[in-house]
Amino acid sequence: MPEHIPGQPSERTPGRPSDRAPRDGSAEFSGRTVLVTGAGQGIGASVATSFAALGARVAATDLRTDGIEGLAAEHPGITAYAMDVTDRRSVDDTVAKAEADLGPIDVLVNVAGVLRPGPTVELSDEDWAFTFAVNSTGVFHTSRAVGAGMTERASGCIVTVGSNAAGVPRANMAAYAASKAAAAAFTKCLGLELAPYGIRCNVVAPGSTDTAMQRSLWTDEQAPQRVIDGDLATYRTGIPLGRIADPQDIADSVVFLASDRARHITMQELYVDGGATLR
Template structure:
């Protein structure tokens, strides 16, 4: 079976770098047209410039703004046609022990990681259900399923995104729309590197792979940190016809780090 993505139209949030940019590249390689969005223009415009043939359209989008999301989806469908795929990648991480976590940090984390997923998924589902087909994929985190010290806001927001996506999938399954999540573990992105010791990237990576008993964090059984392309491949699979009978599924892509707890 082919992926069935040739000619389909996808919207990807958080596409300016990291996993989001890798998802755009993977979708285009399968023949899809992509509207690549991010809060700032630089990354998505550079990505669009790599193709130059209209396969990637760059747009700025703040996923926390419900009106802006609806307006962009309307613009996309008016200019490019019906939306077939929506991928939620936009995310933020503010690491802190709970006792030191500010209300602003908590609210800002949920605004992007949970409410932003709601805004984009709702806008896509409203249109997809009327046409009887579509796929929505949310990039969450393995932290959504396993407690992590210093990541309470991030983990809780990602857990909310996972359960929201499953509930949406249940509601729209009868109208031909599939909703799934991909939950990465440690991945070589700017977000990951922000947690590492400055100037000690190699040593920090080794510590992630080895794990840390003192902080109750397992290592990575496969012995490597994921590349963004590893996550993108999982997203593309779930968005494609090869996953046509999969919905409400949470696919862990973490090298076994959670021991699938």
């Protein structure tokens, strides 16, 4: 693999799984069923392929099917399901179908998310509502649908991929930050309610990650380095580790929290942002 210059976008196509392959050769999740939302690209795709490489049966879900169908064609352990997280019926039907096909869901990973940036005073009602419908209500729909079965079986794990923007103010990202903060709080409350059943609920909060969403904010070749350096004019710190995350960095954290190695960890928010939030 060619050397990657820190701060510069890689040559891979954004939205596809990382070219840094997930670890394999392990059956850590053999016999388990994992449902991943937003699996068609970026972090979601890396999460889906990571679990498949570790032996899981993966239900890869997304509103658009081209990405998840490509994953299913490349990875025998992945099955594609079209699902709209904003639609309760779509979620309930898809969860039922996936469990009928693959077995009871052991792990749910909420990744589906959208970003509509802009000054708060210029945000439309539709921008605000849609952002919350996907980033917050979508997490509620899927967690409720999957959590009901987990409660009956007294077993399971839920990981929500949030954002470090939920923990620090970001200019021109009010709807995104607020929706991610809501999803994080929801996941922790759910974890408290489900703890008596042995079900763990945690949050992974990425910082800037090399995905199609991140690249949509870049306007020139110097944009990645500006992200690393930070911007005093917008009160945004840089990234102390000096690099933008790869989707696989986030997927590895999700896999850990879903594993038995994290069996005593619940209601936690793991920041995976290279130190950008200084926490």
